[in-house]
Amino acid sequence: MNSPPFTLVNGVPADSVAVTDRGLAYGDGLFETVQLRLGRPLLLNLHLARLRLGCERLALDAPALLTDLQSDLAQLAQLCNLQDYGVLKILITRGSGGRGYLPVTGMSCTRILMLSVMPDYPDHPAEAGVRVRWCDMTLALNPRLAGIKHLNRLEQVLARSEWNDPSIREGLLCDTEGHVVEGTMSNLLWVSAGILYAPLLDRCGVAGVIRTRLLVLAAGAGIAIVEGRFAKSELEQADEVMLCNSLIDIWPVVALGNRHWPTGPVTRQLQSLLAEDYLAC
Template identity: 50%
Template structure:
């Protein structure tokens, strides 16, 4: 683990990331120190920094630190955490900001291959996402909604939970973004009111455009997800997982999803 470029495992108790969740993070795969999907990861990190008025680290610096922490691992999970650093007591942003930058890596544990091949079982979560356009899309450090939602089940057969907002529209999974297919068109919920705009989501949107697949953002109700011809979830570690079952609805074939999986593999 590197903290501001130096080996370490602790930060100041006065750090605003700890005190207020004042910061952001990205989680990504790396192979022999080379990050995957970096184009989209960097775009999202830079955009989130701008939204939070947080100084963005130099791209070359981050790539160097990723190589340092993950270079000896054939496959790794890398986490980048940026906070506003230490400050005096109180919510107001300090005038002079010295950010805290944490880059760490752990060995890849992987996911069962059958999740991508045979699809996954998902459920609805009772925990709702609050609507806050100011923070919408940002992978900020305040993730208690996701913590509570993911804690709603212990059944290992259920791979993910889908979350609604306070108005009852479908937003995302606890750790993933959601897409559905309806009459050949790819739909995904907009993230203008809440939710996290994942790097894999951005990648899928680009892959779909490259393949000539009609794609757009649309507010979806739970019944529309259940009525979809196909559905899948995605994130930077898992890739693309087709939905096999949600409540009593079951899917057995995912032709468009398979095209996207193949394009991602290529």
């Protein structure tokens, strides 16, 4: 299970891109991080749906791109044993060329598919829970870029650079108006009096695939959901707090500063629902 990373660029094994690629020049592109389990990409349709939304926002040719990606995925499965890997990163850029910011029409997207092994979490955070902290960095508001997983990620890089203590697994971010949004690499949900709270991601943040799926699963299980804008204090007073993303699944939050939580029943229920869903998807 320690296979070396493998990369396909525009359908061909490669490990570099042109210096003139607009992904490098401007972060002009999108990415997805997909979990592979026994060679199967989990929730692939949701990842591709978000990619399609991102393409629409950035005016990239989604139908052509998704067709090419399907062929890349088939190619990957021929060249590698997908069961040896845990993570598939898909990175799309507008391609190479154009002078300055104006995209040239008819430009051909760059597609990069990277296989790597699953990160190791020897302390079993999904069971034991994790400590988190607040970040000083705030997320800027831009509805045109909110929700999609684009390549402009300096806010996340700088936020994640705010601490080095390995016992703190995630940093939580507010937007510039003080509303709680998400973690640096995860979405954030919490439970108060049996209601599941989820910050709106219409002005900043990434609409994570696991978050999207969990809200559907929770609704199906009869859990009341409130999406909205919330202050830090509302999260701090919650009964349960959890993080989710496509690689960690769900991590219960057990400490934030001086506030401590046990791992609550709704968190465990959502972990079970997600595990069952993975078997079906």
